[in-house]
Amino acid sequence: GAGVSQTPSNKVTEKGKYVELRCDPISGHTALYWYRQSLGQGPEFLIYFQGTGAADDSGLPNDRFFAVRPEGSVSTLKIQRTERGDSAVYLCASSSGGGTEAFFGQGTRLTVV
Amino acid sequence: ELKVEQNPLFLSMQEGKNYTIYCNYSTTSDRLYWYRQDPGKSLESLFVLLSNGAVKQEGRLMASLDTKARLSTLHITAAVHDLSATYFCAVDRASSYGKLTFGQGTILTVHP
Numbered sequence: 235g236a237g238v239s240q241t242p243s244n245k246v247t248e249k250g251k252y253v254e255l256r257c258d259p260i261s262g263h264t265a266l267y268w269y270r271q272s273l274g275q276g277p278e279f280l281i282y283f284q285g286t287g288a289a290d291d292s293g294l295p296n297d298r299f300f301a302v303r304p305e306g307s308v309s310t311l312k313i314q315r316t317e318r319g320d321s322a323v324y325l326c327a328s329s330s331g332g333g334t335e336a337f338f339g340q341g342t343r344l345t346v347v
Numbered sequence: 348e349l350k351v352e353q354n355p356l357f358l359s360m361q362e363g364k365n366y367t368i369y370c371n372y373s374t375t376s377d378r379l380y381w382y383r384q385d386p387g388k389s390l391e392s393l394f395v396l397l398s399n400g401a402v403k404q405e406g407r408l409m410a411s412l413d414t415k416a417r418l419s420t421l422h423i424t425a426a427v428h429d430l431s432a433t434y435f436c437a438v439d440r441a442s443s444y445g446k447l448t449f450g451q452g453t454i455l456t457v458h459p
Contacts, residue, residue, distance in 0.1 A: 290443065
């Protein structure tokens, strides 16, 4: 596609439930990033994929968060046993790698009630 | 730990006036970015600054970088209402390009 696509755009879930957030990067981009943006804050890094592998997952807050990119294109961010504090906008970005600039998607607004 | 601080966090400007947003970062970084974010929207890249003394301009916005002072500025000239948005600066390092550390953001409101 023309840009980074994230689905759903909005997700409301109950506390304790499992959610999956999807990111479709720009075609051909090998690097993919997930960020979390809480209300009134700047985005915070979660995880970075180069191809299929997670090159840096140092930003994942705890083991309830997991992300995959099995074929080196689409990525899914998975959150288990959601908590109200997980409510945020989850942003995905992709780049061609090698230090090229990353482009951001529109984000998924997750609300845990 | 790399930290990025912006000030001011809130900026209310009159149309036609000039102002500067400041971005300080705590340790050596290789690239400095400025982004714009409109309410409910994603991040729009404005500038990428790569070297000491770099200056870039687009319309009423001009960004500069002083790597020795670990400081970047975003200068707004003759503000117009359309510039109302949240502005973020962010940095990354050559060892981890794309892994951005963001500032808190500056909420800019331009009023008549």
